[in-house]
Structure formats: structure tokens, C-alpha cells
Amino acid sequence: MSESVGDQWGEYLRVGRRMSEHTVDAYLGDLRALLDYLGIGWDAPAGEFAHALTQRRIRSWLADTLVHGGARSTIARHTAAVRNFTAWAVREEILPSDPAAALSGPRADQRLPTPLDESDARTLINLAKSEALTGGPSQMRAWAILELTYACGLRVSEVCALDVSSLNREALTVRVLGKGNKERVVPYGPPAEDALDHWLVRGRPQLAGETSGSALFLGDRGGRIDPRVVRSMVHRMAAKAGVHDIAPHGLRHSTATHLLQGGADLRAVQEMLGHASLVTTQRYTHVDTARLSAIYQRAHPRA
Incomplete structure (x- = not known):
């Protein structure tokens, strides 16, 4: 057929x-x-x-x-x-003419999800850590995914596509295949290192099976984890932690916001998040008006 x-x-x-x-x-x-x-x-x-x-x-x-x-x-x-x-x-000569050629869709809404503040991000991940240290492989996986997503500002599709070999555990970097098959290398810190070590040594072996292949994060049946599972987990953990509801993409926005608040260069954030255009990264600058105002008050002679 x-x-x-x-x-x-x-x-x-x-x-x-x-x-x-x-x-x-x-x-x-x-x-x-x-x-x-x-x-x-x-x-x-x-x-x-x-x-x-x-x-x-x-x-x-x-x-x-x-x-x-x-x-x-x-x-x-x-x-x-x-x-x-x-x-x-x-x-392919399936259609004699193009009925959609003249269609123009609305511009996508450019509003960003509300990011977590730093204390709420810490609360969320600390909850995941405490559950992982006393729970099973699902809890260990949740901790590792939250730490790595927040550390690197990854898209949910990028998290699910990672292989074990994507990690350079000596250099503390992860090789990410993003949109348009563009590859980037993103650093992560000791907290994500701890979560990943816990998952790789204790959690992943409990779920690994014939369908696991080289996938870094596995679903409960042993295959590569599905983005829907990750989205559901993030929503569930946010509710348990008592922070405002957030999706994986909101966690990515939180990473960008906190990097800029910490003084990171805009182009460095662009490279880390895998944005094709600096214009996309610049959308995050509006969220830090309080910091900008404080700098103005300190620096401008007429403030």
C-alpha cells in the first residue's frame, strides 16, 4: 500500500x-x-x-x-x-494551483510567560531534589530535568532529544541540537551536575531497557521520554512547590531573565539559548526595568 x-x-x-x-x-x-x-x-x-x-x-x-x-x-x-x-x-502535482499562497497568518503573540523569580526557582528545584533523594527513578528524572532545563535554558524538545553522549561531564557542558539542526554547546553548574550524576548512576539504570538506546532521559517504559510527560511533570511540580504555574518554556524564559539580571551579555544569552536573531533575545530586556532604574539612579547626574 x-x-x-x-x-x-x-x-x-x-x-x-x-x-x-x-x-x-x-x-x-x-x-x-x-x-x-x-x-x-x-x-x-x-x-x-x-x-x-x-x-x-x-x-x-x-x-x-x-x-x-x-x-x-x-x-x-x-x-x-x-x-x-x-x-x-x-x-508534487497533487494540486493544480496553490490555494494558500495568498494567506497571511496573524503575527504570533510576542508576550513572554511570567518568569519565576530566583527564590521561586530555588524552591521548585529544591523540592525536586528532596523528592529525588528519597524517591524512585521518576523523582530522580524530574530533578535532573528541572536542573538542566533551568541551568541551560533548554527547549522541552531539546531536553527530550538529548543523548547520554550529549553530556561532557568533565567540562560540565551539554551539546544541544536546536531549531534548524543548529548545534550549540551550553555550560551547566555543579547543582545540575549533582542531579545528572544521581540520575545516570541510580535512576536511569532502573528504567533502561531494549528501547532505551542512547537517550539521556527515559520514560517509565524505558523509551526516550515524551515532551508531554515533561510538560506535565513541570506543571505538577510547580503546583506542589506552591509557585505560580509554569511550563518548560517558562522555565527557559526564567533562565534568560535571571542571566540578564545577573549582568550577562545579551549576545552570550542569545548564543546560550540558541536564538537565530538577537531581536528574539532582546524581548527579555523589558522584564528588568527595576534593575535598569536602579542603575540610572546611581549613575546619571540628573537622576
Whole structure:
């Protein structure tokens, strides 16, 4: 049986565009949502795509997503996914013309999640540590993930993609494969070192099995951990610690904020977080107005 049109596109995204598995899954999910809305099965023949995919129907799907509470960032990704798909489908002669070429999605909301302050970050991670020292492999894994994510400002997809060999345990650095398959090396400190040593020596061996491969962080069944498991864990630990609800990406924002508050150079933070543009990193500078005001009061002769 030949591959479905959607599966062919997914293979193109992985091999031709070299997108991360996280992005491919998101784009394929967007296409499934569109096809469900249009009443097209995933395994439908190419002819059905040409008949059903019109600009009017695609716009209707986007509008319906917005009406049902879709965030601007979700609509923007939906638009990017469908434009990518239809452009590919035209090149593959699945579609006679591109119905999404003229679509423009809304600009993604640039507001940042509220970062943890330093004391709350310490409270969160100390709770994870205390549970790890008396608990099982799941608790050891939670401590190691929280320490490493906060130490290095990693994306959840990057955390889950790490291999044991990604760590240089002598130099205390981790080699990260980020967006666009761009590699960077990020340092971490002794607290993350302790958590990782605890996980590698005591926690990971308890979960490791035939499906583990070289993955650094394992799920409860022994395979590479899923981002959804990590997200759920971070939300759960934040609630137990009594700090405001935060996702892994919020923990990454906390890292950037605390680095800048500590006087780190903006370009160093850009390199550490793997931002392609300094403009992206500059979004964090607005969160430290209190520090800026204090410097102004001390330094300016007319303050």
C-alpha cells in the first residue's frame, strides 16, 4: 500500500526540510485538523485534495479555530503549516494551483510567560531534589530535568532529544541540537551536575531497557521520554512547590531573565539559548526595568 499524501509530506519535512520531529508532529497535526474539518480522510486519494482544498475553505477552517479559542500563535502555525503543505503539493502535482499562497497568518503573540523569580526557582528545584533523594527513578528524572532545563535554558524538545553522549561531564557542558539542526554547546553548574550524576548512576539504570538506546532521559517504559510527560511533570511540580504555574518554556524564559539580571551579555544569552536573531533575545530586556532604574539612579547626574 502506497504512503498517504500526508505521510509523504511528513517525510519531506523530515528529510527535505530537516525539521525537528517536534515541528513535524505539530505540522502533521495541523494538517489532520484541516482534513478533519473538510471531511477528508488521511488516506484519501490525491484527487480529493484537489477538489476540497480551496482558499475559501482554508480561511473558514482558520476562522473556526479562532472562534473556538485558538490563540494567535496557533493560527499563525496553522497558516504556516498549510502554506508549506500546499506549496509542496503543487510541486508534487497533487494540486493544480496553490490555494494558500495568498494567506497571511496573524503575527504570533510576542508576550513572554511570567518568569519565576530566583527564590521561586530555588524552591521548585529544591523540592525536586528532596523528592529525588528519597524517591524512585521518576523523582530522580524530574530533578535532573528541572536542573538542566533551568541551568541551560533548554527547549522541552531539546531536553527530550538529548543523548547520554550529549553530556561532557568533565567540562560540565551539554551539546544541544536546536531549531534548524543548529548545534550549540551550553555550560551547566555543579547543582545540575549533582542531579545528572544521581540520575545516570541510580535512576536511569532502573528504567533502561531494549528501547532505551542512547537517550539521556527515559520514560517509565524505558523509551526516550515524551515532551508531554515533561510538560506535565513541570506543571505538577510547580503546583506542589506552591509557585505560580509554569511550563518548560517558562522555565527557559526564567533562565534568560535571571542571566540578564545577573549582568550577562545579551549576545552570550542569545548564543546560550540558541536564538537565530538577537531581536528574539532582546524581548527579555523589558522584564528588568527595576534593575535598569536602579542603575540610572546611581549613575546619571540628573537622576
